[in-house]
Amino acid sequence: MPLTDTACRNAKPREDGKPAKLSDGAGLFLLVNTVGKYWRLAYRFGGKQKTLALGVYPGVSLKEVRERRDEARKLLDSGVDPGEARKAQKAAGTLNAANSFEAIAREWHAKYLPTWTEGHADRIMRRFEVDVFPWMGGRPVANIDAPSLLAVLRRIEGRGAVDTAHRAMQSVGQVFRYAIATGRAERNPAADLVGALAPVIKQSFATITDPRGVAELLRAIDGYQGTFPVQCALKLAPLVFVRPGELRQAEWAEIDLDAATWVIPAERMKMREKHIVPLSDQAAAILRELHPLTGRGRYVFPGARTNGRPMSENTVNAALRRLGFDKDTMTGHGFRHMASTLLNEQGWNRDAIERQMAHGERNQIRATYNYAEYLPERRRMMQAWANYLGTLKEGGKVVPFRRSA
Structure with missing residues (x-):
């Protein structure tokens, strides 16, 4: 039932001393504690629960706070966070x-x-x-x-x-x-x-594309002696070649190990489009091995100090430096360039590669549907890519993994 002025005036904290919450509807409530009575609006924005302060009773009356609530709701309807x-x-x-x-x-x-x-x-x-x-x-x-x-x-x-x-x-x-x-x-x-500033000299992210160099990198990652989650992140990076931010913020809720699929929601993607990452047998094995350690938390790769946040954006690059690969040789982003270069050289469908790289689809209508485009071929490609990397690492004879493979 909506609040009345009498109910607000007579409201008191709970007998156990904890604050009392009196709801007026549409997210508006009166928070009553031993200090005072505070108007609050509960709402969700961007998938997150938030609270907005709307004043103190009786300085802000019930009628006035309802008007403030309605104004905040209008902002939400227009796509604006009232708190921001x-x-x-x-x-x-x-x-x-x-x-x-x-x-x-x-x-x-x-x-x-x-x-x-x-x-x-x-x-x-x-x-x-x-x-x-x-x-x-x-x-x-x-x-x-x-x-x-x-x-x-x-x-x-x-x-x-x-x-x-x-x-x-x-x-x-x-x-x-x-x-x-x-x-x-x-x-x-x-x-x-336009033209008044010096032109930007574009530099690609440092990467390794020579197969012998790739093999050395993979063997070095296997010998990494830091924390287990960081080693797993290093091992997974070349197998999935997502952007570094997408990797470090991966959540267990996004990953279906039985279906060997990782679905990254649109809000975490650079191009704001949902993205499917087929998981090779090798990638799924890494995640299964890590799950007992971090699987009860939200993040696959939690931060070193708290599992409430993902690992730092510098963690993978710092680990590569620790392995002896300087910033001009290899970066976390370089795994994407490595995969793109070698997959194209091996003759895989360029459109399938671009879709797996999650490069943006400029046709917004088509973008709504294309997150699963080329998915069967992408699954074959990701498994063939993982097998290829495994052969490189082991130092065996490398067989080109073209589309016919």
Whole structure:
């Protein structure tokens, strides 16, 4: 039943001293403890349970808090996390101008947050906070011109971070387009800076593709003397060749060992598409051996200090360094390039390889269905690839594992 003002006024903590929760419906409840009475809204966003503070009773009346609840629900319906919107509003409120670049950038960031992975969203905001906000965050967005923006980008470029400067310019341009769309700016100065920064010299992730080098790497991994979960991650990386973040954040709930399948949900994929990883016999064996140690927790590869978080993003690279492979020789991401290069050389279907690499499908309608595309061939390919790596490691005669294999 909905709350009444009388019920709120007479509410008391439980007899055992613990807080009492009085529900009003649609996630709204009054939390009553020995200190006071607090309005809270429980909601789910991005698959996570969250709580939003809506004020203190009786300062915020029952009628007023229902209005706040309804406003928060409208944000949820439009795909905006009300908690993140609250943070953005508080941050913007501390700025001198309501239309400052920082205020609008944070508003833009909160709006698009549901469409990004957590890591991508964090990198964008970190880039703003370190490289952009200190020098132009407090300026009204309509007063920022191309020369002043270029001066900010030159600071980044000047320390040798050319790629970061280009990424910052791209994000700044998106903020200006948002400001134009919402009537707070008329021009996008980033558009006038095309060609003003030094070009990015693209470098591939360090990898090993020579079969003899691959064999040495695999044997070195077998001799790794660090923790067992890290050794398992090293062994699994070349067999599944997913992105390092997808590997370290793997969850047991995603893996069906009986079906030899690992299904990574869309929210954890770079391209925001569900991805199927067929598990070879060798990959499944590694996971079965690890399961007694970490299988009761959420993560396949938990962190060293707590099983409530996945292993650090630097763990695999640090392990490779410990094995004697420097950053110019091999990286965690290099396992993907290794597999792509050798699979293509061995004549496997390029489309099947691209699907297994989880490279994005730009046709969004087709992307909805293609996560299982080429799956039978991908299963054969993954098993043949694992057999090939095993033969390399053992130093035996390597038979090309073409599609006919």
